[in-house]
Amino acid sequence: MKLIMSPASPFVRKVRVTIHEGGLTEQVTEHPVTTTALDTPAEVRAANPTGKIPVLLRDDGPAIYDSRVITRYLDATFDLRLYPASRLWEVLTLEATADGLMDAAVLMVYEHRLRPEELWSEAWTEAQWGKVTGALDAIENRWMSHLAGPLDAAQIAVGCALSYLDFRHPGRSWRDGRPALAEWHAAFGARPSMLETAPE
């Protein structure tokens, strides 16, 4: 199988961490691409009509996307047990919370990187940051016991989301007022799967 990817993408990182945690690095080769919302390589669009990464090119079936579909596919195919039936709706909801955080954080980057400066909207950017902080507060207040449990797909998503904030929004100090999440992330970020997938 081949993963169409870029190391900087937090959605790609979710998949890469899943691959490392599952011991699947021999089964999935990485195919790096450079893509933005304004410039999508033809091979990405051919595999995913929305033009987004990650995409997994399977050996025995059509390409699949997005990150949640790929992690669930890997989980089911290789019996990784990252979506345990007993906690499935909690795992999916927390994963969706982390993915929503990433969506907002990525859109903030696009606003300044892809749009002309005269069109930048402070109100829009801060509204996106409000989604990030809302997700962070929800995790700090309601999900820490879940994060303390056995490794699952939601933990991977949260870890990648927080590391993306460090990578792209270091001045926003997401740890302020969220000591439990900061402590959890310090430990999670030291996992070999996180160290081996860190963007340059």
Ligand SMILES: N[C@@H](CCC(=O)N[C@@H](CS)C(=O)NCC(=O)O)C(=O)O
């Ligand atoms: N919901 C998608 C989001 C993927 C996504 O937004 N990927 C970004 C990179 S971080 C992308 O490909 N952007 C290019 C674009 O928006 O056209 C997923 O979970 O895979």
